[in-house]
Amino acid sequence: MVKPLVHSIKLSLFDRGFYSKELMLTLSNAGYPYLIFVPKNKKVQKELAQMVENEKKMINYQFKLNKDKTIIRGETTLAFLKQIFDKRNKKSFDWAFATNQSAIDMDYIVPTYKGRWRIETGFRVQDEAHITSKSKDARIRFFFFVYERVLQLLWVVLYKEEVSFKKFLLDLYELCVERNRKSE
Known part of the structure; x- marks a missing residue:
């Protein structure tokens, strides 16, 4: 198969x-x-x-x-x-x-085998960024999927060495809340 x-x-x-x-x-x-x-x-x-x-x-x-x-x-x-x-x-x-x-x-x-752990960590990271949607519209679901990947890519390229992915998402959320408050 x-x-x-x-x-x-x-x-x-x-x-x-x-x-x-x-x-x-x-x-x-x-x-x-x-x-x-x-x-x-x-x-x-x-x-x-x-x-x-x-x-x-x-x-x-x-x-x-x-x-x-x-x-x-x-x-x-x-x-x-x-x-x-x-x-x-x-x-x-x-x-x-x-x-x-x-x-x-x-x-x-041993280092080769430990590579398996990095793969599992990658899947766990993807799960942390998962956005749930009840929409049946494939375009909306695809947009959320791409948005999740963009967030993950930003973290890998810019912040991975500094903060965990979860912390990155929480900091990004706080930044958005703060900017939204200032714009009101």
Whole structure:
């Protein structure tokens, strides 16, 4: 379904809730590269417990999927990173990922995965600017949609480093109220 629409996917990033043998098989068979955050189940915890701080290792994980009374075999690479220091939080974390990429840079796997968070933040930002309308007129709805995108673009280009998007919207609202009061 996606293949005709998308010509190249560099990497698909998934949260731990998507870690499943079926998804990994589907993506591998379709030729799509993936990086999935693996939940810290007992096997993952055992593997991480055997590692030392700042250690990074990859293992080939072969698995079986029972689907419709058929056993399907698959494989993925599991990447384990023990107590990696996060400068932003000033804490160390354990990480586990599944990937079908043959060449993976263990030094960039965590920053690459964190890119997924920026995508989610972008969607949340869009939701904050959402203007609701009961109008059934497509032109009005389209106008509001474009206006939302203009607000978001202004924030990204001019204010993103200074204030949050929500603060930007509230400040803009206050400015409009103040100017409206002065014009009366």
